[in-house]
Amino acid sequence: MNIGILLPRSNAYPLIGSDFMEGIKAFARQAGLSGELHFFAESIGFGGQEKEVYAKTEKLLLIDDVDVLVGFIDQKVLELVKPLVSASGKLMIVVNPGANYPANRVPQPNMITLDLQHAFLCALTGAAAVNGTDVQAGVATTFYDCGYLHLAAMVHEFMAAKGVLKFNYINKQLDNEVFHIDELSAFLSANTGTKKLLCIFNSLYAAHFYKALNAYEKAGDLHLYVSPMMLEKKALENLETGFHFSLEGFMSWHQSVPNEENHLFVDLYRQEMKKEPGIFSLLGWEAGIILKEIYNFSNGEYRNGELVVEMLKTKPLKGPRGVLQLDPETQFFLSPVIRCRMAGGSTQPEMEYDLEFKNEWEDFCEKPLEGSVAGWTNTYLCY
Amino acid sequence: MEPPIEEKKEDIKALLLCCSRFAFPVMQQLAYFGQLGAVLIPDHCPEIIEETREMLKATDIPVIESSKTAFEEKACSAIEQYQINLGLVLTFSFMIPRTVFSLPAKGFFNVHPGPLPAYRGADPIFHQVKNREKYAGLAIHKVDEGADSGDIVLQEKIPLHADDTYGILSEKLAVLAVKLTGTLIHILSMGFAAPSRPQDESKAHYYPKQSNEELAIDWLTQNAASIIALINACNPHNKGAATKINTKLIRLLQAENIPYNDDEPVPPGTILYLDDEYMDIAVIGGQRLRVRFIYMEEGFLPPGALRQFGLAPGLQFENIYQGKNE
Numbered sequence: 207m208n209i210g211i212l213l214p215r216s217n218a219y220p221l222i223g224s225d226f227m228e229g230i231k232a233f234a235r236q237a238g239l240s241g242e243l244h245f246f247a248e249s250i251g252f253g254g255q256e257k258e259v260y261a262k263t264e265k266l267l268l269i270d271d272v273d274v275l276v277g278f279i280d281q282k283v284l285e286l287v288k289p290l291v292s293a294s295g296k297l298m299i300v301v302n303p304g305a306n307y308p309a310n311r312v313p314q315p316n317m318i319t320l321d322l323q324h325a326f327l328c329a330l331t332g333a334a335a336v337n338g339t340d341v342q343a344g345v346a347t348t349f350y351d352c353g354y355l356h357l358a359a360m361v362h363e364f365m366a367a368k369g370v371l372k373f374n375y376i377n378k379q380l381d382n383e384v385f386h387i388d389e390l391s392a393f394l395s396a397n398t399g400t401k402k403l404l405c406i407f408n409s410l411y412a413a414h415f416y417k418a419l420n421a422y423e424k425a426g427d428l429h430l431y432v433s434p435m436m437l438e439k440k441a442l443e444n445l446e447t448g449f450h451f452s453l454e455g456f457m458s459w460h461q462s463v464p465n466e467e468n469h470l471f472v473d474l475y476r477q478e479m480k481k482e483p484g485i486f487s488l489l490g491w492e493a494g495i496i497l498k499e500i501y502n503f504s505n506g507e508y509r510n511g512e513l514v515v516e517m518l519k520t521k522p523l524k525g526p527r528g529v530l531q532l533d534p535e536t537q538f539f540l541s542p543v544i545r546c547r548m549a550g551g552s553t554q555p556e557m558e559y560d561l562e563f564k565n566e567w568e569d570f571c572e573k574p575l576e577g578s579v580a581g582w583t584n585t586y587l588c589y
Numbered sequence: 590m591e592p593p594i595e596e597k598k599e600d601i602k603a604l605l606l607c608c609s610r611f612a613f614p615v616m617q618q619l620a621y622f623g624q625l626g627a628v629l630i631p632d633h634c635p636e637i638i639e640e641t642r643e644m645l646k647a648t649d650i651p652v653i654e655s656s657k658t659a660f661e662e663k664a665c666s667a668i669e670q671y672q673i674n675l676g677l678v679l680t681f682s683f684m685i686p687r688t689v690f691s692l693p694a695k696g697f698f699n700v701h702p703g704p705l706p707a708y709r710g711a712d713p714i715f716h717q718v719k720n721r722e723k724y725a726g727l728a729i730h731k732v733d734e735g736a737d738s739g740d741i742v743l744q745e746k747i748p749l750h751a752d753d754t755y756g757i758l759s760e761k762l763a764v765l766a767v768k769l770t771g772t773l774i775h776i777l778s779m780g781f782a783a784p785s786r787p788q789d790e791s792k793a794h795y796y797p798k799q800s801n802e803e804l805a806i807d808w809l810t811q812n813a814a815s816i817i818a819l820i821n822a823c824n825p826h827n828k829g830a831a832t833k834i835n836t837k838l839i840r841l842l843q844a845e846n847i848p849y850n851d852d853e854p855v856p857p858g859t860i861l862y863l864d865d866e867y868m869d870i871a872v873i874g875g876q877r878l879r880v881r882f883i884y885m886e887e888g889f890l891p892p893g894a895l896r897q898f899g900l901a902p903g904l905q906f907e908n909i910y911q912g913k914n915e
Contacts, residue, residue, distance in 0.1 A: 257597075257779045264781070285772055289743050293784035309768070312724055312746040 207501050207508055210266030211247040212259065212277040216588040218410055222486050223249065226278060226301070229483075229490020230497070236474060237498050246270045253279050254584030256286050263287045267294045273509050274299070274500065276493055280585040281306040288314060297511035299496060301489050305354035305586035309579065311571045313537035316511025318518065320492055320530075320539045322485060324586070327434050327456040327543065328356040328406065329570050330563060332363035334454065335402055335431040342370050343402035343431070346390060346415070349378040351406045353582035355575075356433060360404050362573075372400045377411070385414035391422045398424065406433040408587060412441035416449060425450035426550055434458065437546045437555065438485070448551040457544050459488050459527045463559055468526035492525050492539075499523060528560055536571055540564070598778045602626035603675040604667055604693065608634045611702060612679035613644065614763045615770050619677075620648055624774060626671040629653045629664060631682050657683050664689045675777065678732060679766065682711075690732040695777045697732040699739065700770060702762045704728060704746060706788040709737035710796035714759050717749060718822035719803075721814065725749040725758055727765045729773055731785055736795065740785035743769045751817070754824040805831040805909045806841070808858035813846040813876040820844050828884040832858075832906045837898060839906075842882040842889070849877045858906035868892035870906060 211230075213223035227247060234243045248262040259279060266272050267290060275291065275298045277284070284300055291298045297316055304321030313319075335343055343364065347357055365371065375390040394400065407415050412435060419425055430453035435441060437457045461472050461483065471491055475483040483491075499521055500508050507513050515537060523530040528542035545558040601624040605616055608631050619625035628645070630638045632654045642652050651671070655663045660683050667673065668689070676690060676697030690697035703713020704726030710716070717725045724746040731739035745768075747761060776783060804827050806816055820830045820841050829840030847869065855861070855871045862869040870878045880892055887894070 256775070260776070260779065260781060264784075285768075286775060289772065289776065290784045292741075292744065293786045295786065310745060310747060310765075312748065314745075 207242060207274065207497070208244050208246060208270070208272045209497060210270055210272035210275045211245055212250045212262060212266070212275070212279055213247050214253050214278045214585050214588045215249060215251050218408065219486070219587055222587060223278070225484060225486035226490040226493075228479075229487040229492075230276075230494045231490075232474060232479065232487070233491045233494025233498070236470070237494070239498060239501065242501060243494075243497060246272055250279065252584040252588040253283055254582065254588075256283055256583070259283050260286055260290070263290050267291070267296065272296070274497065274511075274514075276301060276497075278302060278489075278585065280583070281308050282581070282583045283585075284308075288317070291317060291511075295511055296509055297500070297514045299493060301493060303485070303586045305356040306581070307355055307359075309575045311536050316515060318496075318515055318532060318537045318539070320489065320496065322434065322458045322489070323538075323541075323543075324434050324458075325354075325356040325359040326563075326567060326570050327458065328360035329363040330543070330566060331431045331433070331455045332360035332369070332404060333367050333566075335364050335404055336367035336369040340401065341368060342372050342400050343404050344372050344390075344393070344400050345374045345404045345406075346387075347374075347376055347406040348408075348411050349376055350582075351408060351411070351433075352376055354586050355579075355581065356586075357406050359570075360406065360431075360433070364404060372397065377415070385411075385418055387415065387418045387422075390419075394422065394424065394428070398427070401427050401429060403428060403430045405430050405436060407436055407441070409435045409438045409441040412436040412438075413443050416441070417444045419451060420444075420449050427451075429453070431455060439482070440484075442555070445553055448553045449548070450550055452548060452550045454545070454547040457546055458541060459485065460544055460546075460557060462557060463526060463528070463544070465524075465526070465528060467524050471526040488526055492527075492530065495523050495525050495530070496539075533567070535568075540567060597780070599780055600624075601675050601695070601774050601778050602671060602673050603677050603774075604629060604664070604671070604673040605677050605679065606630075606664075606681045606685070607641075607679045608637055608682050609680040610637065610640070611759055611763050611766070613640075614767045615677070615679055615700065616641070617644065618767050618771065620645060620650060624675075625650050626673045627651045627653060627667045629655055629660075629667060631660075632656050633682070661686055661689060665692060668692045675774070676732065677770065684736075685732055687734060696783060698729050698742065698773065698783070699732050699737065700766050701728045701730060701737055702759070702766070704744060705730060705737060705741055706790065706793035708796065709793060711798050713796065714755055714762065715799055715822045715826070716796045718753065718755055718758055719818050721751070721818045722749050725753075725762065727762050727769060729769055730788070731783070738788060738793070740787050742783045742785045743773060745769060751814075752821065754821045756825045801831075802910045806906070807908055808832070808872070808906060809908065811872070812874055813872045813878050816841075816872060816878060817844050817846060828889075829882075831909055833909050834900060834904060834906045835898070837885070838909070839895075840884040841880050842884055844878045844880045847877045847879045849875070856905055860900065860902050860904050860906070863892060863896065863900065863902055865893035866891060868895070 216222040250259045278301045300319045304324040307325050428451040432455040434457040504514050518532045519534045530539045530541050533540050542560040546555045548555045605628045674694045676693045678699040705728040726746040728744040730741045733739040823830045829842040854875050857873045859871040868880045
């Protein structure tokens, strides 16, 4: 089976493409399918150059004539290649972190999405931030992160639950500058009634943000509701003696998920590849799981995208996150969720695994995007 | 590593053929982006011609009116005169001959407000609502010599809610049309040909223009959900689903299904309750329909107005057409 792959580049995560590719190949190798799955990869840069993405997609589908297309691209650019993919009739597996979501949730019959559900998890976090009598919060994010819908999802859910937003702090610093949060600290000092922060930072900036916020004199009064990447190991690397503030949020995967498939995944990376797996290796590994299912169970009809999608709807897949199930309505893969909490002073996050939010997902998908929507066109984390 | 492919845009000048307000959002988008070369409207649509001229009065975009016989000549002439390289159709009442659809360099496309090939025909919005589809669709296909039979370029669906009327769905699909024509034009302006796929003829269905009989309620066979769907499909373009009582023609404009199990079922169509605000009507299966708006020659009225004409609980609505309930 020939598989075309649209691979992203990223300044922030230089290994994003190779981690993803390595994840697919590592899975194929351990599943004994290295000889059966043949990969044709094309780089699409940061994913925001539409003509380039279109041309590479066309090449894979028409010239290389791949059987299945795996595209690490975001929703806005995806709109442009939809006609190509539909015309081909082949299956496209759309992969991305899930920081954006489509304006229209009704899927194309031959397209499915594998993501990390970041926007949905941010929506859950926003709703969780309204509890008790304290309904005030401020937003803290970066110029880059706020260009995706995960921020809108978090803020909308917070406000829908009667939360009151007191301010927006948008950090615009580049990574090589000395990171500071002076404006945020000044605001918090002058408005001590606001003790909750809705935070969206990718893991690189999250580490800087945590460190800077920890130095704020009243950090112990604060409780942070954070995006999934702020719970990753890389984000928490400054956590030696614990933060003064407390935090909580949701994530789709962690190295500690207690199931056999995750042990297999993590151990293979650590023992054979001598490295730690991350979210991009996970997405690659899971794409491999899906490809294996297609190869084994589509009776050689893997070029018929619509038929493959219908087959996948009936097959729950076991993976490192738990069971991956293709939602028949949206054709997004759903998986169990992890709730992560950390008290002030603690050095160890508390994890609750295997949580299901099926009703919340349905509610989330039924809410249409309202008003004008603007944002970055490249894939989240590719900049 | 290869250098990135340079983003260069080619100019688009579209000829838009239309005969309903469904085309207006796309027309506005094209005009805003300087991609509208000319608009051609059949001369039997004076209101649409007038509204289009009003909408485009601040521009120098010509609005051409045409009879059926003059269409071919006027369309060909417009394509040449205004250097048109793209043809777009958004509800149009004339067949488009090859001499016209083969002229624009970037192609001629029909924006069809229904999924294809399942909803070919002149009024797919009506039939999607009437058929109580879970999703409504919009397709952009290449124009060929058949009726809605050309290769599909883009197709998308949106949820169709049980209370969506013809008018509401029309508006939603018009917005979707803006998105999909935007994508089509984006692809064409990058210099690519529109990718397309032939329609599956085995799944094709052509809906002819609806007959008066199709627009009328059949009290003996239709249940509450089916009647409500018909009412919604007829709102506003037919001013409601037709029925009659005491020889008086009445159109029901809005109705809801009231959960109720009548212990002693009465004949379907019987008025069970009537006051100033609403009227309850018995339907098959012991269900009842609550109606809040009606249309008669006398105007758009609440059902209470019917009391002036002697209507009262116990009287029965009838089918308009022979053979529907006789």
